[in-house]
Amino acid sequence: MELAGLTVFNELSNSREPFKPLRGKEVRMFVCGPTVQDYMHVGHARTYIFYDLVSRHLAHLGFSMKTVINMTDIDESIVRASESAGVSIGDFIERYMLAYRKDMEGIGVKGLYRFEPVSNYLGEMKRQISELLKRGFAYQADGCIFFDTSKSPHFGDLAHMSRQELSLRPLELYPDKRNILDFSLWRKAPDGAPLFDSPWGKGWPGWHIQDTAVAISELGMQYDIHGGAYELIYPHHEAEIAQAEALNGVRPYVRYWIYTGLVTISGRKMSKSEGNTTYVRDILKDYGSDPLRLYVLSVPYRADMDFDTDGLKAQADALGGMRDRLAHIDERKASRSGARRLAEAFDELLNDDFNAPAALELCRRAVDRPEEALQGGVTIEDVKSALYGLSSILGVDLVG
Protein backbone atom coordinates (compact mmCIF):
# COMPACT_ATOMS: atom_id res chain seq x y z
CA MET A 1 0.00 0.00 0.00
CA GLU A 2 1.33 3.40 -0.88
CA LEU A 3 0.29 6.08 1.51
CA ALA A 4 -0.79 9.11 -0.41
CA GLY A 5 1.36 11.97 0.67
CA LEU A 6 3.83 10.61 3.23
CA THR A 7 7.39 11.13 2.08
CA VAL A 8 10.53 10.41 4.10
CA PHE A 9 14.18 11.17 3.66
CA ASN A 10 15.97 7.87 3.13
CA GLU A 11 19.67 8.03 3.92
CA LEU A 12 20.32 4.92 1.81
CA SER A 13 19.18 6.61 -1.41
CA ASN A 14 20.16 10.04 -0.09
CA SER A 15 16.80 11.34 -1.24
CA ARG A 16 13.20 11.96 -0.34
CA GLU A 17 10.97 9.00 -1.20
CA PRO A 18 7.27 8.14 -0.96
CA PHE A 19 6.72 5.88 2.03
CA LYS A 20 5.66 2.41 0.97
CA PRO A 21 5.68 -0.27 3.69
CA LEU A 22 6.64 -3.84 2.78
CA ARG A 23 3.62 -5.46 4.44
CA GLY A 24 0.70 -3.27 3.55
CA LYS A 25 -0.91 -1.97 6.72
CA GLU A 26 1.86 -3.08 9.07
CA VAL A 27 5.04 -1.05 9.61
CA ARG A 28 8.07 -2.61 11.28
CA MET A 29 10.71 -0.34 12.77
CA PHE A 30 13.92 -0.90 14.73
CA VAL A 31 15.65 1.86 16.67
CA CYS A 32 19.15 1.53 18.11
CA GLY A 33 18.83 1.94 21.84
CA PRO A 34 21.17 2.83 24.66
CA THR A 35 24.11 1.09 26.23
CA VAL A 36 23.11 0.73 29.86
CA GLN A 37 26.11 2.37 31.47
CA ASP A 38 24.67 5.69 32.67
CA TYR A 39 21.37 7.56 32.99
CA MET A 40 19.57 8.74 29.85
CA HIS A 41 20.88 12.09 28.59
CA VAL A 42 19.21 14.65 26.39
CA GLY A 43 20.95 13.38 23.24
CA HIS A 44 19.34 9.95 23.69
CA ALA A 45 16.01 11.57 24.53
CA ARG A 46 16.02 13.49 21.26
CA THR A 47 16.36 10.28 19.27
CA TYR A 48 13.67 8.37 21.17
CA ILE A 49 11.22 11.28 21.13
CA PHE A 50 11.59 11.62 17.37
CA TYR A 51 10.97 7.91 16.62
CA ASP A 52 8.13 7.97 19.10
CA LEU A 53 6.58 10.73 16.98
CA VAL A 54 7.16 8.65 13.82
CA SER A 55 5.44 5.74 15.49
CA ARG A 56 2.52 7.82 16.79
CA HIS A 57 2.00 9.54 13.44
CA LEU A 58 2.04 6.28 11.48
CA ALA A 59 -0.38 4.72 13.97
CA HIS A 60 -2.63 7.75 13.57
CA LEU A 61 -2.54 7.23 9.78
CA GLY A 62 -3.91 3.74 10.36
CA PHE A 63 -0.80 1.56 10.28
CA SER A 64 -0.28 -1.08 12.91
CA MET A 65 3.18 -0.48 14.27
CA LYS A 66 5.65 -3.13 15.28
CA THR A 67 8.57 -1.26 16.80
CA VAL A 68 11.55 -2.54 18.71
CA ILE A 69 14.33 -0.73 20.52
CA ASN A 70 17.25 -2.69 21.90
CA MET A 71 19.18 -2.15 25.11
CA THR A 72 22.87 -2.96 24.89
CA ASP A 73 23.71 -4.78 28.11
CA ILE A 74 26.87 -6.47 26.76
CA ASP A 75 29.58 -3.88 26.18
CA GLU A 76 33.07 -3.10 27.35
CA SER A 77 31.97 0.33 28.60
CA ILE A 78 29.56 -1.37 31.03
CA VAL A 79 32.36 -3.53 32.45
CA ARG A 80 34.55 -0.45 32.99
CA ALA A 81 31.76 1.71 34.41
CA SER A 82 30.61 -0.95 36.86
CA GLU A 83 34.21 -1.42 38.03
CA SER A 84 34.68 2.28 38.70
CA ALA A 85 31.30 2.39 40.48
CA GLY A 86 32.40 -0.57 42.62
CA VAL A 87 29.20 -2.48 41.80
CA SER A 88 28.79 -5.95 40.34
CA ILE A 89 27.99 -5.97 36.61
CA GLY A 90 24.60 -7.58 37.25
CA ASP A 91 23.54 -4.95 39.81
CA PHE A 92 24.93 -2.16 37.67
CA ILE A 93 22.97 -3.24 34.60
CA GLU A 94 19.79 -3.72 36.60
CA ARG A 95 20.06 -0.25 38.13
CA TYR A 96 20.47 1.56 34.82
CA MET A 97 18.00 -0.63 32.95
CA LEU A 98 15.30 0.30 35.47
CA ALA A 99 16.28 3.97 35.33
CA TYR A 100 16.10 3.85 31.53
CA ARG A 101 12.65 2.35 31.47
CA LYS A 102 11.49 4.99 33.94
CA ASP A 103 12.95 7.85 31.87
CA MET A 104 11.43 6.42 28.66
CA GLU A 105 8.05 6.51 30.35
CA GLY A 106 8.84 9.94 31.77
CA ILE A 107 9.46 11.47 28.33
CA GLY A 108 6.24 9.95 27.04
CA VAL A 109 7.76 7.34 24.74
CA LYS A 110 4.96 4.87 24.25
CA GLY A 111 5.19 4.25 20.51
CA LEU A 112 8.30 2.08 20.88
CA TYR A 113 6.61 -0.87 22.44
CA ARG A 114 9.32 -3.49 22.79
CA PHE A 115 12.43 -2.63 24.74
CA GLU A 116 14.76 -5.60 24.48
CA PRO A 117 17.99 -6.35 26.37
CA VAL A 118 20.38 -7.85 23.80
CA SER A 119 21.59 -10.51 26.27
CA ASN A 120 18.25 -12.29 25.77
CA TYR A 121 19.34 -13.00 22.19
CA LEU A 122 22.67 -14.76 22.67
CA GLY A 123 21.31 -17.95 21.07
CA GLU A 124 20.28 -16.04 17.95
CA MET A 125 23.66 -14.26 17.79
CA LYS A 126 25.44 -17.62 17.80
CA ARG A 127 23.05 -19.01 15.18
CA GLN A 128 23.75 -16.03 12.92
CA ILE A 129 27.52 -16.30 13.38
CA SER A 130 27.46 -20.07 12.62
CA GLU A 131 25.43 -19.38 9.50
CA LEU A 132 27.86 -16.66 8.34
CA LEU A 133 30.81 -19.04 8.88
CA LYS A 134 29.02 -21.80 6.97
CA ARG A 135 28.27 -19.48 4.07
CA GLY A 136 31.86 -18.26 3.87
CA PHE A 137 31.16 -14.70 5.01
CA ALA A 138 33.12 -15.09 8.24
CA TYR A 139 36.46 -16.50 9.37
CA GLN A 140 38.52 -17.14 12.50
CA ALA A 141 41.66 -15.15 13.32
CA ASP A 142 43.36 -13.80 16.44
CA GLY A 143 41.00 -15.91 18.57
CA CYS A 144 38.00 -14.03 17.18
CA ILE A 145 35.44 -14.51 14.43
CA PHE A 146 35.42 -11.72 11.84
CA PHE A 147 33.03 -10.76 9.09
CA ASP A 148 34.81 -10.72 5.72
CA THR A 149 33.83 -7.35 4.26
CA SER A 150 35.46 -8.16 0.91
CA LYS A 151 32.42 -10.44 0.33
CA SER A 152 30.08 -7.53 0.83
CA PRO A 153 29.89 -5.44 -2.38
CA HIS A 154 27.58 -2.84 -0.87
CA PHE A 155 29.69 -2.06 2.20
CA GLY A 156 29.86 1.74 2.34
CA ASP A 157 26.62 2.41 0.44
CA LEU A 158 24.81 3.84 3.48
CA ALA A 159 27.73 6.07 4.44
CA HIS A 160 28.12 7.03 0.76
CA MET A 161 31.81 6.27 1.07
CA SER A 162 34.14 4.01 -0.90
CA ARG A 163 36.10 1.23 0.77
CA GLN A 164 39.21 3.40 0.39
CA GLU A 165 37.56 6.29 2.20
CA LEU A 166 36.31 3.99 4.97
CA SER A 167 39.81 2.51 5.29
CA LEU A 168 40.97 5.87 6.62
CA ARG A 169 38.75 5.24 9.63
CA PRO A 170 39.74 1.67 10.57
CA LEU A 171 38.35 0.19 13.76
CA GLU A 172 39.14 -3.00 15.65
CA LEU A 173 42.87 -3.31 15.10
CA TYR A 174 43.78 -7.01 15.00
CA PRO A 175 46.96 -8.06 13.16
CA ASP A 176 45.49 -11.11 11.43
CA LYS A 177 42.32 -9.61 10.01
CA ARG A 178 42.03 -10.26 6.26
CA ASN A 179 40.80 -6.77 5.39
CA ILE A 180 41.21 -3.56 7.30
CA LEU A 181 37.41 -3.00 7.42
CA ASP A 182 36.54 -6.46 8.79
CA PHE A 183 34.70 -6.34 12.09
CA SER A 184 34.29 -8.88 14.87
CA LEU A 185 31.28 -11.13 15.26
CA TRP A 186 32.68 -12.99 18.27
CA ARG A 187 35.73 -11.93 20.21
CA LYS A 188 37.82 -12.26 23.29
CA ALA A 189 36.05 -10.68 26.23
CA PRO A 190 37.66 -7.72 27.99
CA ASP A 191 39.21 -8.44 31.40
CA GLY A 192 36.64 -8.70 34.14
CA ALA A 193 33.75 -9.32 31.76
CA PRO A 194 31.39 -12.26 32.04
CA LEU A 195 32.20 -14.92 29.44
CA PHE A 196 29.67 -16.61 27.24
CA ASP A 197 29.99 -20.14 25.89
CA SER A 198 30.07 -20.68 22.16
CA PRO A 199 31.17 -23.34 19.67
CA TRP A 200 34.29 -21.17 19.19
CA GLY A 201 35.25 -21.04 22.84
CA LYS A 202 34.26 -18.70 25.64
CA GLY A 203 33.96 -15.10 24.54
CA TRP A 204 31.76 -12.19 23.82
CA PRO A 205 29.53 -11.19 20.89
CA GLY A 206 30.52 -8.25 18.66
CA TRP A 207 28.44 -5.09 18.89
CA HIS A 208 26.81 -5.24 15.46
CA ILE A 209 25.61 -8.85 15.62
CA GLN A 210 23.76 -7.99 18.83
CA ASP A 211 21.42 -5.71 16.90
CA THR A 212 20.78 -8.00 13.94
CA ALA A 213 20.03 -10.80 16.42
CA VAL A 214 17.29 -8.73 18.08
CA ALA A 215 15.98 -7.15 14.87
CA ILE A 216 15.82 -10.28 12.71
CA SER A 217 14.22 -12.30 15.54
CA GLU A 218 11.55 -9.71 16.16
CA LEU A 219 11.02 -8.07 12.77
CA GLY A 220 12.06 -10.65 10.20
CA MET A 221 14.59 -10.74 7.35
CA GLN A 222 13.42 -7.45 5.93
CA TYR A 223 11.62 -4.53 7.51
CA ASP A 224 10.63 -0.93 6.89
CA ILE A 225 12.52 1.56 9.04
CA HIS A 226 15.82 1.53 10.92
CA GLY A 227 16.46 4.54 13.12
CA GLY A 228 19.21 5.98 15.27
CA ALA A 229 21.56 8.94 15.47
CA TYR A 230 23.71 9.87 12.43
CA GLU A 231 26.91 8.82 14.17
CA LEU A 232 25.77 5.17 14.00
CA ILE A 233 25.99 4.90 10.20
CA TYR A 234 29.59 3.73 10.19
CA PRO A 235 30.64 1.21 11.31
CA HIS A 236 27.50 0.07 13.13
CA HIS A 237 24.82 0.17 10.47
CA GLU A 238 27.10 -0.68 7.55
CA ALA A 239 28.01 -3.80 9.54
CA GLU A 240 24.36 -4.59 10.31
CA ILE A 241 23.48 -4.40 6.61
CA ALA A 242 26.46 -6.57 5.61
CA GLN A 243 25.55 -9.24 8.17
CA ALA A 244 21.83 -9.30 7.49
CA GLU A 245 22.11 -9.33 3.70
CA ALA A 246 24.72 -12.10 3.84
CA LEU A 247 22.46 -14.12 6.15
CA ASN A 248 19.17 -13.59 4.41
CA GLY A 249 20.15 -13.04 0.80
CA VAL A 250 17.49 -10.30 0.70
CA ARG A 251 18.23 -6.72 -0.32
CA PRO A 252 17.68 -4.15 1.00
CA TYR A 253 17.74 -5.44 4.58
CA VAL A 254 15.86 -2.30 5.60
CA ARG A 255 13.82 -0.15 3.23
CA TYR A 256 14.26 3.28 4.90
CA TRP A 257 17.23 4.40 6.96
CA ILE A 258 16.22 7.50 8.92
CA TYR A 259 18.56 9.46 11.19
CA THR A 260 18.47 12.12 13.88
CA GLY A 261 21.11 14.85 14.23
CA LEU A 262 23.60 15.49 17.00
CA VAL A 263 22.79 17.32 20.25
CA THR A 264 25.24 19.86 21.66
CA ILE A 265 24.94 21.65 25.00
CA SER A 266 25.32 25.43 24.78
CA GLY A 267 27.42 24.98 21.65
CA ARG A 268 29.71 22.33 23.09
CA LYS A 269 29.83 18.60 22.48
CA MET A 270 28.25 16.72 25.36
CA SER A 271 30.77 14.50 27.14
CA LYS A 272 31.83 13.25 30.52
CA SER A 273 35.14 15.07 30.21
CA GLU A 274 33.39 18.39 29.49
CA GLY A 275 31.20 17.75 32.54
CA ASN A 276 28.14 18.97 30.65
CA THR A 277 26.12 15.77 30.40
CA THR A 278 22.50 16.81 30.74
CA TYR A 279 20.33 14.07 32.21
CA VAL A 280 16.70 13.53 31.37
CA ARG A 281 15.82 12.67 34.98
CA ASP A 282 16.89 16.19 36.05
CA ILE A 283 14.91 17.83 33.25
CA LEU A 284 11.83 15.79 34.17
CA LYS A 285 12.15 16.77 37.81
CA ASP A 286 12.28 20.49 37.01
CA TYR A 287 10.13 20.82 33.89
CA GLY A 288 8.26 17.62 33.17
CA SER A 289 8.10 16.02 29.76
CA ASP A 290 6.11 18.53 27.65
CA PRO A 291 8.71 21.34 27.32
CA LEU A 292 11.43 18.80 26.46
CA ARG A 293 9.33 17.15 23.77
CA LEU A 294 8.37 20.54 22.36
CA TYR A 295 12.01 21.62 22.32
CA VAL A 296 13.09 18.47 20.50
CA LEU A 297 10.21 18.56 18.02
CA SER A 298 10.72 22.24 17.23
CA VAL A 299 14.10 21.45 15.61
CA PRO A 300 14.19 19.71 12.17
CA TYR A 301 15.05 16.15 13.15
CA ARG A 302 18.02 15.70 10.80
CA ALA A 303 19.65 18.99 11.86
CA ASP A 304 21.99 19.27 14.80
CA MET A 305 20.29 20.65 17.89
CA ASP A 306 21.84 22.94 20.44
CA PHE A 307 20.26 22.48 23.84
CA ASP A 308 20.41 24.89 26.73
CA THR A 309 18.31 25.55 29.82
CA ASP A 310 17.12 28.92 28.51
CA GLY A 311 15.72 27.19 25.46
CA LEU A 312 13.92 24.69 27.68
CA LYS A 313 12.50 27.48 29.83
CA ALA A 314 11.34 29.31 26.70
CA GLN A 315 9.44 26.19 25.59
CA ALA A 316 7.83 25.84 29.02
CA ASP A 317 6.77 29.51 28.94
CA ALA A 318 5.48 29.31 25.38
CA LEU A 319 3.41 26.24 26.25
CA GLY A 320 2.01 27.93 29.37
CA GLY A 321 1.13 31.01 27.31
CA MET A 322 -0.53 28.94 24.62
CA ARG A 323 -2.70 27.03 27.11
CA ASP A 324 -3.59 30.29 28.77
CA ARG A 325 -4.67 31.97 25.52
CA LEU A 326 -6.61 28.88 24.58
CA ALA A 327 -8.53 29.09 27.83
CA HIS A 328 -9.44 32.71 27.02
CA ILE A 329 -10.25 32.60 23.31
CA ASP A 330 -13.45 34.51 22.61
CA GLU A 331 -16.39 32.40 21.67
CA ARG A 332 -16.76 32.40 17.91
CA LYS A 333 -19.31 31.22 15.42
CA ALA A 334 -19.22 27.44 15.14
CA SER A 335 -17.78 25.69 12.13
CA ARG A 336 -16.74 22.09 12.57
CA SER A 337 -14.93 22.16 9.24
CA GLY A 338 -12.43 24.63 10.69
CA ALA A 339 -11.19 22.10 13.23
CA ARG A 340 -11.07 19.41 10.58
CA ARG A 341 -8.96 21.61 8.33
CA LEU A 342 -6.53 22.20 11.18
CA ALA A 343 -6.11 18.45 11.69
CA GLU A 344 -5.66 17.90 7.95
CA ALA A 345 -3.08 20.66 7.62
CA PHE A 346 -1.25 19.15 10.60
CA ASP A 347 -1.21 15.69 8.96
CA GLU A 348 0.09 17.18 5.73
CA LEU A 349 3.03 18.74 7.55
CA LEU A 350 3.95 15.51 9.32
CA ASN A 351 3.56 13.70 6.00
CA ASP A 352 6.23 16.06 4.69
CA ASP A 353 9.14 14.04 6.12
CA PHE A 354 7.86 14.51 9.69
CA ASN A 355 8.00 18.29 9.64
CA ALA A 356 7.15 18.66 13.33
CA PRO A 357 8.54 22.23 13.62
CA ALA A 358 6.00 23.46 11.06
CA ALA A 359 3.22 21.35 12.62
CA LEU A 360 3.92 22.97 16.01
CA GLU A 361 3.91 26.39 14.42
CA LEU A 362 0.51 25.61 12.93
CA CYS A 363 -0.85 24.72 16.40
CA ARG A 364 0.48 27.98 17.83
CA ARG A 365 -1.11 29.98 15.01
CA ALA A 366 -4.40 28.18 15.55
CA VAL A 367 -4.44 29.46 19.10
CA ASP A 368 -3.10 32.95 18.39
CA ARG A 369 -5.11 33.68 15.25
CA PRO A 370 -7.77 31.00 14.97
CA GLU A 371 -9.74 32.66 12.16
CA GLU A 372 -6.70 32.88 9.95
CA ALA A 373 -5.28 29.46 10.70
CA LEU A 374 -8.58 27.69 10.36
CA GLN A 375 -9.94 29.81 7.53
CA GLY A 376 -13.28 30.22 9.18
CA GLY A 377 -15.08 30.85 12.45
CA VAL A 378 -14.67 28.25 15.13
CA THR A 379 -15.62 27.79 18.74
CA ILE A 380 -13.24 27.25 21.61
CA GLU A 381 -14.43 23.67 21.70
CA ASP A 382 -13.57 23.13 18.04
CA VAL A 383 -10.03 24.39 18.48
CA LYS A 384 -9.64 22.47 21.71
CA SER A 385 -10.91 19.21 20.31
CA ALA A 386 -8.61 19.51 17.30
CA LEU A 387 -5.67 20.31 19.56
CA TYR A 388 -6.51 17.40 21.87
CA GLY A 389 -6.18 15.08 18.91
CA LEU A 390 -2.91 16.66 17.82
CA SER A 391 -1.59 16.51 21.40
CA SER A 392 -1.76 12.74 21.36
CA ILE A 393 0.27 12.57 18.14
CA LEU A 394 2.90 14.97 19.50
CA GLY A 395 2.88 13.40 22.95
CA VAL A 396 2.54 16.94 24.34
CA ASP A 397 -0.50 18.28 26.15
CA LEU A 398 -1.11 21.48 24.19
CA VAL A 399 -4.45 22.20 25.86
CA GLY A 400 -3.58 21.95 29.55
Ligand SMILES: [Zn+2]
Ligand atom coordinates in the same frame (compact mmCIF):
# COMPACT_ATOMS: atom_id res chain seq x y z
ZN1 LIG B 1 22.49 -0.42 17.28
